[in-house]
Each structure stands twice: as C-alpha cells, then as structure tokens.
Amino acid sequence: MSKQVPLTEIPEGSSACVVEIAGGTGVHDRLRALGIRAGVQVTKVSDSFASGPIVVRHGQTQTALGRGICRKIVVEATK
Amino acid sequence: MKRILLMGNPNVGKSAVFSRLTGLHAISSNYPGTTVEFVQGRMRIGDEEALLIDVPGAYGLEATCKAEEVALEMLVGADAVIDVADATNLERSLHLTLHLIEQDVPLVVALNIWDDAKHRGISIDVPRLEKELRVPVVPTVAVTGEGISELVARLPEAANPDTPPRSEDERWLEAGRVLNKVQTLEHRHHTLLEVLGDASVRPATGLPIAAGVLFLAFVVIRMIGENLIGFVLEPLFNTLWLPVLERMSAAMDPEGFLHTILLGSLVNGQIDFVQSFGVLSTGLFVVFGMVLPYVFAFYAILGFLEDFGYLPRLAVLLDTLMHRLGLHGWAVIPMLLGFGCNVPGIMATRVLENPRERLIAATLVSVAVPCASLQAMMWGVLGPHGARYVALVYAALFVAWVIIGRLLNHVLKGESPELILEIPPYRMPSVRTIAQKLWLRMRGFLKEAMPFVLLGVLAVNMLDYVGAFDAIAAVAAPLFDRVLGLPSEAGLAIVVGILRKDVAVGMLGALQLTPKQLVVSVTVLAMTFPCIATFVVLIKELGVPSMLKSVGIMLLSSLLMGAALNVIL
Incomplete structure (x- = not known):
C-alpha cells in the first residue's frame, strides 16, 4: 500500500493516481471539466518555487494548477 | 433561417x-x-x-x-x-x-x-x-x-x-x-517541440527562456518598426505627400486660419512632419509614419507567440509575481495586449474571473502599461538624448505597476483566485492565420485611433488659435513648476494628453526641455489620462464608479511619481 498525499508532495517527474479532490464543489467541478477526477493518472511536469503553480499532464493534456488547489488534490503514488 | x-x-x-x-x-x-x-x-x-x-x-x-x-x-x-x-x-x-x-x-x-x-x-x-x-x-x-x-x-x-x-x-x-x-x-519519442514545451514551463529553465523571449521580442519589434519608418514610410511621406502639402501651402496664407489648422506652422519656412502640427501634416504622420509601423511589428510578434502557444507558459511562470498584485498569471494577457493598445488590453480583462481582478488589471493597464503609440513617441522624444532616458521611463512605469498593484491588492477586499489553466502544446503557427489576425488588429487600430489623433490635432490647433492654452497654462503653472520642475508649457501637453497621449508627447518634443524634464513629463503623461478611447472602454468594462476609482488612482500616482522623479534625478 502506498501513501496518500496531496499533489504538492510528490516529486517533479513522478506519476500518481488521483484518489479524491477535497475541495468544495466549485473546485471539484472545474477540475472534473478539465478531466482531473478520481481515478485519473497524472504526471507532475513542473513544480515551481514556494507558492507558484504546478503543471500536471493527464491524458493528452497539460494543466497548470494553483498551489492551493493542488493541496486539495489527494493522490496515491504509483510505481 | x-x-x-x-x-x-x-x-x-x-x-x-x-x-x-x-x-x-x-x-x-x-x-x-x-x-x-x-x-x-x-x-x-x-x-x-x-x-x-x-x-x-x-x-x-x-x-x-x-x-x-x-x-x-x-x-x-x-x-x-x-x-x-x-x-x-x-x-x-x-x-x-x-x-x-x-x-x-x-x-x-x-x-x-x-x-x-x-x-x-x-x-x-x-x-x-x-x-x-x-x-x-x-x-x-x-x-x-x-x-x-x-x-x-x-x-x-x-x-x-x-x-x-x-x-x-x-x-x-x-x-x-x-x-x-x-x-x-503509437509509442514514440518526445518531439523537440514537446521538450521545449516542458523546458519553458519549469522555472529553472523557463525563467531564463522567458527573459530571452521577451528581450528578443522587444529587439525585433524595434527593428521592424525602425526599418519600416526609415526605409518605407518616411521616404513615402517625403516623396509623395510632401509635394502635395507644399502646393497647398503655396496657395494659402501661411499665417491664416486654414493653414494653421490643416498644415500647421512652417518650421524654417518648411512643412515639418513632426513639428508643424497640422491635421494633414503632423496628424497623418503620427498615425501612419510613427505609430502604425510599431503597431504592425508588435502585433506580428504577439500573433506568433499566441499561435505558437507560448503565452500560457508565461502565465504559469509569472503567476507568483502576479499574485502579489492581486491577480493570477493569466492576467499577463491583458498586460501584454496593452503594450499594443490599451483598448484591447482592457477588454481582455474579461478573461479574469471577478470584478476585483478586473479593476486591478484594468487600472494597471491604463496607468502603467505604455501602448505602442506612446512607446513610439517616448523613443521619438527621448531617444535622441540617449536610450538610458527611455529606460528610465520604462523603469518608472514598472515601479508604478508593482506599487499600485500591491496597494490595490492590500486595500481591495477579497482574494485573488487560483490559476486553473490548460497549457496547449506548442504548434507551428500557420502564416495565413497570423497574417489574418494581424490584418484584423491593424484595421481595428486604424478605426479606433486615427479619428482620435486627427480630432486631437484639430482640437489643439483650434484651442491654440483662440488662446485658450495660455489661460490654462497660467493656472497650472505653479503646480508644474514647484512639484514637477516643468515649465508651464509642458502643462499644456499634459492637458492635451486627455485627448491623445501620443499627440501630447509630440508637443513636448518642440519645447526644448532638458532630458530630466523630458523624463519627468513623459512619465507623468504616460501614467495620467489614458486617451479618450481607453477612457470610453474603461467606462464600458468597469462601470462609472470603478472607472472613477481607476482615474483617481491614475491622477494621484502620476503626480507622485513625477514629483519623486523630479527629486531623485
């Protein structure tokens, strides 16, 4: 069993599976519309210093997400 | 149907x-x-x-x-x-x-x-x-x-x-x-564009790339603009348009009303496209000979960057900085567009989520982002004294941009929402779509700007002819003299700036000011009243109450910045 952590915690370049999105329905819906939802595999393309956004790849898309949102995305590291 | x-x-x-x-x-x-x-x-x-x-x-x-x-x-x-x-x-x-x-x-x-x-x-x-x-x-x-x-x-x-x-x-x-x-x-290796795409979004490699891209864009825009003016437009004006104006001038009384309005005053017995200040001489030359080439160059480069897919990556890199100003990274779009013309820049604040962000972004664009016309005039007036004076104006505007953004972020209630932005893959743009977009934007610029410049020159000439400016100058003189260290004539230019900033900077050029005085007055002008067109768009996009706030900030900050420069320099 691997650990469940916020998206902010996994290293750049690693992949993980989204377990749940802990935000309110607003954040939840916007992320789902972009294709980020429980069960989706994401790869962290880029992490920035301190408070900057994180870029993830999911399927054929890349999306930049503010750090606060990333803290609400719980993932389980794969591999 | x-x-x-x-x-x-x-x-x-x-x-x-x-x-x-x-x-x-x-x-x-x-x-x-x-x-x-x-x-x-x-x-x-x-x-x-x-x-x-x-x-x-x-x-x-x-x-x-x-x-x-x-x-x-x-x-x-x-x-x-x-x-x-x-x-x-x-x-x-x-x-x-x-x-x-x-x-x-x-x-x-x-x-x-x-x-x-x-x-x-x-x-x-x-x-x-x-x-x-x-x-x-x-x-x-x-x-x-x-x-x-x-x-x-x-x-x-x-x-x-x-x-x-x-x-x-x-x-x-x-x-x-x-x-x-x-x-x-089909499994295959990353293409060069994909590798480049990832590199330009990671801060360690992305920030140097961004600095390089923006610097290169600036240099290329200057180069295209300068060469278009020097090798195409100035020769065209001198060989084709000047003879027409000279014939008109010969048929009129050089001191008469019509001559002053249409052709302006003769400089050393000649029509001078920059200094004569007639509707048909300086008015047309400002639009086509000084500003349009830069607008063209700017939108060509911007169009390429847009279609290539660079801008969302820039937004990610600048997100942290923009958050300090109460915005998120995507607000780079209105800012960048504002460098071409403030009007589309302010209209683009619609990509932002809430009214608070739109007020901050629109205020920042209209106060601290110099449009292509304004920049062309900045270079025209200050360039001959040395590029460092132009750089000073840019630096002052940047400082104002940061300070005003931080203050607004502090004062206005609410928080800036977080960035959620899809990053498109890099795509080689098609020349056809870039050309089409460039044409649309140029047409938009001519439709928006040309009438205002011509009317601006016309109004200035009329007011000057009836002596209204001397009265305004007399009233404003103490303020300009004591706070900004400028002669009262410079006050005129700033009043004219209400109609059209670039016309006003042009007026300053004829005043024989010292480089320091020019830096102060150009900065104040760049920050004060946006042109009439921007003003109208501010009302349309923000509503009257927010527009008034925005204009209040504008007046206060430009005066403070002018005074500060006057003391420091």
Missing part, C-alpha cells in the same frame, strides 16, 4: 472552423478563452443560407464559468450543432460530445487538428467512432481548410440518437470506453 451552433472545448480551433465556414474572420489563438463573446456569421449549405454562431469554448454543459453559461443558453432552440473535437485530446472532447448527444439537438462532429494527431502518433478509427456515437464524424484541419467541404456536405445528416441522460461520472466512463475502442497510440 436555420441557426447552427459551433461548439467545443476551449482551444480546439472553433474560431478557425468558423472563419472557414463563413469567410468571416474571428481572432483565434493557441490558448483557451479567445472567444468570450459569441460571434455570428452566415454560411451556405447547398442552396440554403444558415446562421452560424461561434459559441465560447466550454468543457462541459454544467456552466462552471461565464463562457459555459453563455454556451448553455444558446443551445436552446438551435437547429443543429457542429461539435468541434480535438483529435489530439479525444477523451475530453468526447465528454462534451456525449453531453451534447444527450440534449435534444442534431449533431455533427468535426474531428479537428487531425494533422497534429497524426504527427503525434495518435490514430483514430473514424468509421468506428461514427458507429459508437451514431452521428457523422468528419476529420478536419481548419487552419488549412482540409475536410471543411465534407463537413458542410454532411451537415444535413446531423443526427440526434436517442440517449438517456447520464451522470458526469457515467459520461467520463463512456468517453473512456469509446476512446479505447477507436484510438490507438
């Missing part, structure tokens, strides 16, 4: 399909959200004419943002929908397609960006996809026009298979199921 909607996810090329179908041109770029308002045009289907509506991009029909609300409202009563899907991102496109199929409206799918999908090793079984969806599917490449005629030919086949409504999760599952049946991925 039939009403046909063009729908799809953001950034799948709807606007490009639209311009192919209608022959009208809508501005498209390689980033999401270019179309915030809907655009409509007429198209032919066989012998029939139909109304085609380009609906803002939506990820779903749930209305999670303004653009999606608009999309949803328009769906009611439509005769057919052309669903533009992205072949390189089929799963997400299918999600919307499935949602549309559940609605009560006939549908055709245009599987766009087909060429890029092939390059990226994605193959899609189109007949199979048609069978799964039970609606016509046509592969298209909107930028080249491939597949468009087939799309039109198959429009009458638009179908609405009977489908029970699904929940969001069921829809994603179904999209995944269909995807697995129709799409095969």
Whole structure:
C-alpha cells in the first residue's frame, strides 16, 4: 500500500493516481471539466518555487494548477 | 433561417472552423478563452443560407464559468450543432460530445487538428467512432481548410440518437470506453517541440527562456518598426505627400486660419512632419509614419507567440509575481495586449474571473502599461538624448505597476483566485492565420485611433488659435513648476494628453526641455489620462464608479511619481 498525499508532495517527474479532490464543489467541478477526477493518472511536469503553480499532464493534456488547489488534490503514488 | 451552433472545448480551433465556414474572420489563438463573446456569421449549405454562431469554448454543459453559461443558453432552440473535437485530446472532447448527444439537438462532429494527431502518433478509427456515437464524424484541419467541404456536405445528416441522460461520472466512463475502442497510440519519442514545451514551463529553465523571449521580442519589434519608418514610410511621406502639402501651402496664407489648422506652422519656412502640427501634416504622420509601423511589428510578434502557444507558459511562470498584485498569471494577457493598445488590453480583462481582478488589471493597464503609440513617441522624444532616458521611463512605469498593484491588492477586499489553466502544446503557427489576425488588429487600430489623433490635432490647433492654452497654462503653472520642475508649457501637453497621449508627447518634443524634464513629463503623461478611447472602454468594462476609482488612482500616482522623479534625478 502506498501513501496518500496531496499533489504538492510528490516529486517533479513522478506519476500518481488521483484518489479524491477535497475541495468544495466549485473546485471539484472545474477540475472534473478539465478531466482531473478520481481515478485519473497524472504526471507532475513542473513544480515551481514556494507558492507558484504546478503543471500536471493527464491524458493528452497539460494543466497548470494553483498551489492551493493542488493541496486539495489527494493522490496515491504509483510505481 | 436555420441557426447552427459551433461548439467545443476551449482551444480546439472553433474560431478557425468558423472563419472557414463563413469567410468571416474571428481572432483565434493557441490558448483557451479567445472567444468570450459569441460571434455570428452566415454560411451556405447547398442552396440554403444558415446562421452560424461561434459559441465560447466550454468543457462541459454544467456552466462552471461565464463562457459555459453563455454556451448553455444558446443551445436552446438551435437547429443543429457542429461539435468541434480535438483529435489530439479525444477523451475530453468526447465528454462534451456525449453531453451534447444527450440534449435534444442534431449533431455533427468535426474531428479537428487531425494533422497534429497524426504527427503525434495518435490514430483514430473514424468509421468506428461514427458507429459508437451514431452521428457523422468528419476529420478536419481548419487552419488549412482540409475536410471543411465534407463537413458542410454532411451537415444535413446531423443526427440526434436517442440517449438517456447520464451522470458526469457515467459520461467520463463512456468517453473512456469509446476512446479505447477507436484510438490507438503509437509509442514514440518526445518531439523537440514537446521538450521545449516542458523546458519553458519549469522555472529553472523557463525563467531564463522567458527573459530571452521577451528581450528578443522587444529587439525585433524595434527593428521592424525602425526599418519600416526609415526605409518605407518616411521616404513615402517625403516623396509623395510632401509635394502635395507644399502646393497647398503655396496657395494659402501661411499665417491664416486654414493653414494653421490643416498644415500647421512652417518650421524654417518648411512643412515639418513632426513639428508643424497640422491635421494633414503632423496628424497623418503620427498615425501612419510613427505609430502604425510599431503597431504592425508588435502585433506580428504577439500573433506568433499566441499561435505558437507560448503565452500560457508565461502565465504559469509569472503567476507568483502576479499574485502579489492581486491577480493570477493569466492576467499577463491583458498586460501584454496593452503594450499594443490599451483598448484591447482592457477588454481582455474579461478573461479574469471577478470584478476585483478586473479593476486591478484594468487600472494597471491604463496607468502603467505604455501602448505602442506612446512607446513610439517616448523613443521619438527621448531617444535622441540617449536610450538610458527611455529606460528610465520604462523603469518608472514598472515601479508604478508593482506599487499600485500591491496597494490595490492590500486595500481591495477579497482574494485573488487560483490559476486553473490548460497549457496547449506548442504548434507551428500557420502564416495565413497570423497574417489574418494581424490584418484584423491593424484595421481595428486604424478605426479606433486615427479619428482620435486627427480630432486631437484639430482640437489643439483650434484651442491654440483662440488662446485658450495660455489661460490654462497660467493656472497650472505653479503646480508644474514647484512639484514637477516643468515649465508651464509642458502643462499644456499634459492637458492635451486627455485627448491623445501620443499627440501630447509630440508637443513636448518642440519645447526644448532638458532630458530630466523630458523624463519627468513623459512619465507623468504616460501614467495620467489614458486617451479618450481607453477612457470610453474603461467606462464600458468597469462601470462609472470603478472607472472613477481607476482615474483617481491614475491622477494621484502620476503626480507622485513625477514629483519623486523630479527629486531623485
């Protein structure tokens, strides 16, 4: 069993599976519309210093997400 | 007449399909959200004419943002929908397609960006996809026009298979199921563009790249602008237009009213395009000979960066900085557009989520972002004294930008929302779309700016002729003298700046000021009143109360900055 952590915690370049999105329905819906939802595999393309956004790849898309949102995305590291 | 909607996810090329179908041109770029308002045009289907509506991009029909609300409202009563899907991102496109199929409206799918999908090793079984969806599917490449005629030919086949409504999760599952049946991925190595794409979004490599890109853009814009002026426009004005004006001048009394208004005053017995200040001499020269070349160069470079897909990456890199100013990274779009002309810059604040952000962004654009006209004049007036003086003005504007943003972020209630932004892949832009977009923007600039410049010059000449300026100058003199260290004539220029900033900077050029005085007055001018056109847009976009706030900040900050420069320099 691997650990469940916020998206902010996994290293750049690693992949993980989204377990749940802990935000309110607003954040939840916007992320789902972009294709980020429980069960989706994401790869962290880029992490920035301190408070900057994180870029993830999911399927054929890349999306930049503010750090606060990333803290609400719980993932389980794969591999 | 039939009403046909063009729908799809953001950034799948709807606007490009639209311009192919209608022959009208809508501005498209390689980033999401270019179309915030809907655009409509007429198209032919066989012998029939139909109304085609380009609906803002939506990820779903749930209305999670303004653009999606608009999309949803328009769906009611439509005769057919052309669903533009992205072949390189089929799963997400299918999600919307499935949602549309559940609605009560006939549908055709245009599987766009087909060429890029092939390059990226994605193959899609189109007949199979048609069978799964039970609606016509046509592969298209909107930028080249491939597949468009087939799309039109198959429009009458638009179908609405009977489908029970699904929940969001069921829809994603179904999209995944269909995807697995129709799409095969060929494994291949990252392309150079993909490697570059990742490198330019990671801070360690991205920030140096951003600095390089912006510096290069600046240099290229200056180069194109200067060469167009020096080798094309000045010679044209001197050989073709000057003889006409000279003949007119010879036929008139040089001190007379008409001569002063139309041709201006003679400098050393000659008509001088920069200093004479007539409507037909300086007025036309300012528009075509000084400003237009820079506007052209700016929009050419911006268009390339937009279509290449660079701007969302810049937004990610600058997100942290922008948050300090109460904005998020995407606010770089209005800022960058503002460097061309403040009017589209302020209109682009619509990409931001809430009124607080829009007020901050619009204020920052109108106070601290110099438009192409203004920059052309800054270089024209200060350039001869040395590039470092021009740099001083840019530095002062940047400082003002940061301070005002931080203050507003501190004072205004609320928080800046977080960035959620799709990063499109880099794509080699097509010359045709860039040229089209450039043409649209140039036409927009001429329509917006030219009347104001000509009217501005006309009004200044009239007021000068009746002596109104001497009265204003007398009243304003103490303020200008004590606080800003400027002669009272410079006050005139700043008052004229209400009409058109670039005209005003031009007036300063004729005043024989010291470089220091020029830096102070150009900075004050750049920060104070936006031109009339910007003013109108501020009212339209923000409403009168917010506009007044914005203008108050503008006046106060420019005076403070002018005074500070006067003390420091």
